[in-house]
Amino acid sequence: xxxxxxxxxxxxxxxxxxxxxxxxxxxxxxxxxxxxxxxxxxxxxxxxxxxxxxxxxxxxxxxxxxxxxxxxxxxxxxxxxxxxxxxxxxxxxxxxxxxxxxxxxxxxxxxxxxxxxxxxxxxxxxxxxxxxxxxxxxxxxxxxxxxxxxxxxxxxxxxxxxxxxxxxxxxxxxxxxxxxxxxxxxxxxxxxxxxxxxxxxxxxxxxxxxxxxxxxxxxxxxxxxxxxxxxxxxxxxxxxxxxxxxxxxxxxxxxxxxxxxxxxxxxxxxxxxxxxxxxxxxxxxxxxxxxxxxxxxxxxxxxxxxxxxxxx
Amino acid sequence: xxxxxxxxxxxxxxxxxxxxxxxxxxxxxxxxxxxxxxxxxxxxxxxxxxxxxxxxxxxxxxxxxxxxxxxxxxxxxxxxxxxxxxxxxxxxxxxxxxxxxxxxxxxxxxxxxxxxxxxxxxxxxxxxxxxxxxxxxxxxxxxxxxxxxxxxxxxxxxxxxxxxxxxxxxxxxxxxxxxxxxxxxxxxxxxxxxxxxxxxxxxxxxxxxxxxxxxxxxxxxxxxxxxxxxxxxxxxxxxxxxxxxxxxxxxxxxxxxxxxxxxxxxxxxxxxxxxxxxxxxxxxxxxxxxxxxxxxxxxxxxxxxxxxxxxx
Numbered sequence: 001x002x003x004x005x006x007x008x009x010x011x012x013x014x015x016x017x018x019x020x021x022x023x024x025x026x027x028x029x030x031x032x033x034x035x036x037x038x039x040x041x042x043x044x045x046x047x048x049x050x051x052x053x054x055x056x057x058x059x060x061x062x063x064x065x066x067x068x069x070x071x072x073x074x075x076x077x078x079x080x081x082x083x084x085x086x087x088x089x090x091x092x093x094x095x096x097x098x099x100x101x102x103x104x105x106x107x108x109x110x111x112x113x114x115x116x117x118x119x120x121x122x123x124x125x126x127x128x129x130x131x132x133x134x135x136x137x138x139x140x141x142x143x144x145x146x147x148x149x150x151x152x153x154x155x156x157x158x159x160x161x162x163x164x165x166x167x168x169x170x171x172x173x174x175x176x177x178x179x180x181x182x183x184x185x186x187x188x189x190x191x192x193x194x195x196x197x198x199x200x201x202x203x204x205x206x207x208x209x210x211x212x213x214x215x216x217x218x219x220x221x222x223x224x225x226x227x228x229x230x231x232x233x234x235x236x237x238x239x240x241x242x243x244x245x246x247x248x249x250x251x252x253x254x255x256x257x258x259x260x261x262x263x264x265x266x267x268x269x270x271x272x273x274x275x276x277x278x279x280x281x282x283x284x285x286x287x288x289x290x291x292x293x294x295x296x297x298x299x300x301x302x303x304x305x306x307x308x309x310x311x312x
Numbered sequence: 313x314x315x316x317x318x319x320x321x322x323x324x325x326x327x328x329x330x331x332x333x334x335x336x337x338x339x340x341x342x343x344x345x346x347x348x349x350x351x352x353x354x355x356x357x358x359x360x361x362x363x364x365x366x367x368x369x370x371x372x373x374x375x376x377x378x379x380x381x382x383x384x385x386x387x388x389x390x391x392x393x394x395x396x397x398x399x400x401x402x403x404x405x406x407x408x409x410x411x412x413x414x415x416x417x418x419x420x421x422x423x424x425x426x427x428x429x430x431x432x433x434x435x436x437x438x439x440x441x442x443x444x445x446x447x448x449x450x451x452x453x454x455x456x457x458x459x460x461x462x463x464x465x466x467x468x469x470x471x472x473x474x475x476x477x478x479x480x481x482x483x484x485x486x487x488x489x490x491x492x493x494x495x496x497x498x499x500x501x502x503x504x505x506x507x508x509x510x511x512x513x514x515x516x517x518x519x520x521x522x523x524x525x526x527x528x529x530x531x532x533x534x535x536x537x538x539x540x541x542x543x544x545x546x547x548x549x550x551x552x553x554x555x556x557x558x559x560x561x562x563x564x565x566x567x568x569x570x571x572x573x574x575x576x577x578x579x580x581x582x583x584x585x586x587x588x589x590x591x592x593x594x595x596x597x598x599x600x601x602x603x604x605x606x607x608x609x610x611x612x613x614x615x616x617x618x619x620x621x622x623x624x
Contacts, residue, residue, distance in 0.1 A: 003398045008424055010405040011391075017418030019388065028420035030388060030440075033345070037390040037421060037438055043428040076331060076342060078349040079323075080392060080436035086315045093322040106329030108340035109349060112320055115432065116355040122427065122434035124392035126349055128342075 004311075021138070024217055026066040026201055027129075029136045034129040036066035039080075042120035047164065052088045053095030054181040055123070060099035062204065063127035064185035065256040069202040070136035071194025072129030074103060074187065079110035080124035103185065132194040137260070139201040140217035146198055146261035148222055148285035149270065151186055153232040154207050158252020159239070170238045183256040189281075190258055192273040200260040206309020207250040210259055211285070212293040218261075221290030226250065226297045230282045243297040253310040261287050316623075333450070336529055338378040338513055339441075341448045346441040348378035351392075354432035359476065364400045365407030366493040367435070372411035374516065375439035376497035377568040381514040382448035383506025384441030386415060386499065391422035392436035415497065444506040449572070451513040452529035458510055458573035460534055460597035461582065463498055465544040466519050470564020471551070482550045495568040501593075502570055504585040512572040518621020519562040522571055523597070524605040530573075533602030538562065538609045540596045555609045565622040573599050 008023065015023050019030040027036035040062065042048055046055050060077065067074050077100070083089055100107055105127075115121065142148075160180025162168040170176070186202070193200065199218060203210045207229065215222040226246040239245040262270060267283070274281040295302040320335065327335050331342040339348035352374065354360055358367050372389065379386050389412070395401055412419055417439075427433065454460075472492025474480040482488070498514075505512065511530060515522045519541065527534040538558040551557040574582060579595070586593040607614040 003401070004395055004424060004426065006398070007393075007395060007401045007405065010402060011408075011419065011422075011424070014405065014409045014412065015419040015421075017388065017420060020418060020420045023419075023421060028388070028390065030420065033440075035388075035390055035420060035438075035440065037392050037436070038423045039392040039394070039425045039436070041394065041425050041427055044426055076329065076340070076347075078340065078347055078438055080349050080351040080434075081319075082351070082353065082434055083316055083319060086318070089315070089319045090322060093319065093326065096323075097326045100326065106332060107323065107327040107335075108329060108332045108342065109327075109335060109347060110323075111350045111436070112316060112323070113351045113353050113434070114316065114356055115353055115434065119432045120428045122392075122394055122425070122431075122436075124349070124351070124423070124434075124436040126347075126390055126438040128345075128347065 026069045032131045034070045034072040037126040038063050039124040041122045052091035056092045056095030057099040061183045061185045063125045065202040067129040068186045068190035071132040071190045074105040075128045076106045076108035078126040081112045082115045082121045137200040142199040142218035142261040142287045144289045146287040147283045152257040153230045155235045155249025157254035176234050186258050189277045189279045196266045197260040197262045203255040203257045206253040209309030221288045223294045224285040228284045338381045344443045346382045346384040349438040350375050351436040353434045364403035368404045368407030369411040373495045373497045375437045377514045379441040380498045380502035383444040383502045386417040387440045388418045388420035390438045393424045394427045394433045449512040454511040454530035454573040454599045456601045458599040459595045464569040465542045467547045467561025469566035498570050501589045501591045508578045509572040509574045515567040515569045518565040521621030533600045535606045536597040542594045
């Protein structure tokens with residue numbers, strides 16, 4: 001981890017252009033253009049025996065989720081693809097076509113390369129979007145006094161992975177399987193919310209670690225009410241709904257929900273937009289002067305777990 | 313090869329947006345925006361013991377070369393980086409900083425991922441640029457009667473690789489070493505030529521294969537005069553200057569020179585621009601009705617070699 005940290009610190013020293021935002025935001029913003037590039041690696045970000053169609057879907061969704069956090073309208077994607085077994089490649093292409101059609105985003109270009117035989121695949125996607133009229137929200141501009149919100153439910157992708165690995169057994173858990181295999185980028189919600197939020201990002205590595213990053217980027221503190229974190233019925237069947245269950249959800253990662261801060265007076269508007277888009281939102285915390293992330297369970301302070309999420 | 317071909321054919325069927333240009337051009341063009349994404353893979357596009365600084369340089373140059381072929385002004389890059397040995401990573405970052413400074417292009421964003429231990433690295437770069445005022449030249453719009461031109465000299469990177477692998481020995485060959493390790497993207501030349509050419513691309517896989525592709529994209533035939541292909545003094549010291557030597561140069565790849573077609577009456581202007589930019593250009597062939605690539609040596613037809621270049 002420290003090695004990755006050092007390298008990224010070095011890249012930050014190179015990325016001095018304001019559009020790069022110190023490489024600490026979900027996407028670069030250059031004029032009205034929003035750009036992001038995320039990679040997924042076999043054995044690190046997906047399992048070698050995941051369905052290739054699902055891997056393609058995930059590659060698209062994780063990148064579009066970064067655009068969603070900027071309230072951007074996708075314009076197109078470029079893909080960097082490392083070839084492997086032919087049947088896998090063709091199934092991947094099928095999933096790619098489905099994902100791009102589902103999001104109505106064109107494939108504009110990219111590169112296809114051979115790998116050394118037996119090497120794990122590394123897949124990259126660049127997504128381009130148009131920023132909203134009023135500008136793309138940053139993650140670094142929360143204001144003291146804001147409410148902290150999250151969309152959807154948290155922890156379902158983590159449950160899906162646990163089911164996938166056989167760590168948990170549960171019948172009728174299709175929604176958790178789908179949350180892991182076919183995550184949804186909250187594009188419509190992000191576009192609707194952008195004019196009303198003071199800051200926004202997507203939850204990719206875990207609610208706790210991403211809330212902590214948002215607080216750090218804004219130079220403020222966040223208090224998160226664990227009892228307010230929205231859970232799905234399927235998640236509750238698997239883990240219950242106590243503080244430990246919520247901590248499991250909030251550190252699991254890959255939710256690809258939107259985490260955003262907004263002034264208290266925007267709440268009615270936010271709920272109205274949530275209803276229009278058809279994606280639930282919940283107030284899960286407050287932004288305050290200070291620094292760091294504090295957790296509460298029904299009003300009482302809760303110690304931070306050692307692992308707040310993923311740092312891959 | 314056929315597997316890669318099938319996969320790319322499948323991607324082409326997905327990439328129906330006009331901006332994608334059927335994935336058959338150097339870059340996607342969307343309004344005034346030019347976008348390209350190229351990957352380089354350890355053991356395929358560079359040698360595991362190449363200097364990491366040089367690998368970074370190459371990653372930048374190969375992508376900017378695609379922008380050069382569009383006459384575009386670079387706006388920024390996003391990088392997808394797979395971590396490995398820490399000292400290598402930091403040396404790579406040093407080379408990246410140098411390359412971006414040399415081309416005055418900002419690093420805007422990207423992603424850094426861990427790989428499975430021991431896996432070869434796969435590095436991706438997306439480069440964005442602004443198209444020239446009159447539009448970006450395509451590779452598919454050569455006209456019958458055009459002259460075919462190439463910039464610089466051909467074969468030096470191939471010689472550099474042969475020296476690097478110990479297949480050739482030659483003293484005082486720094487320029488060939490540099491052509492392999494530190495290729496130059498012809499940005500200024502591409503920008504100057506863009507309004508005057510009918511079609512343009514960069515020579516990445518070999519002059520012959522790329523000329524053949526340009527002919528196929530334009531639905532025309534190209535006759536290439538091997539005796540007109542410009543060679544460096546260093547290349548001639550290593551291989552001589554006969555037809556076989558030129559075929560070696562013209563199938564070696566990684567030249568990153570510009571290959572372009574222009575009407576005969578543009579020649580004076582093209583030579584003038586070449587002089588202003590300080591990069592030599594040479595007329596190496598003609599565009600005609602028909603199809604395919606024909607070779608000549610001092611006016612006599614020469615059979616096409618089996619291997620026209622690289623198809624990685």
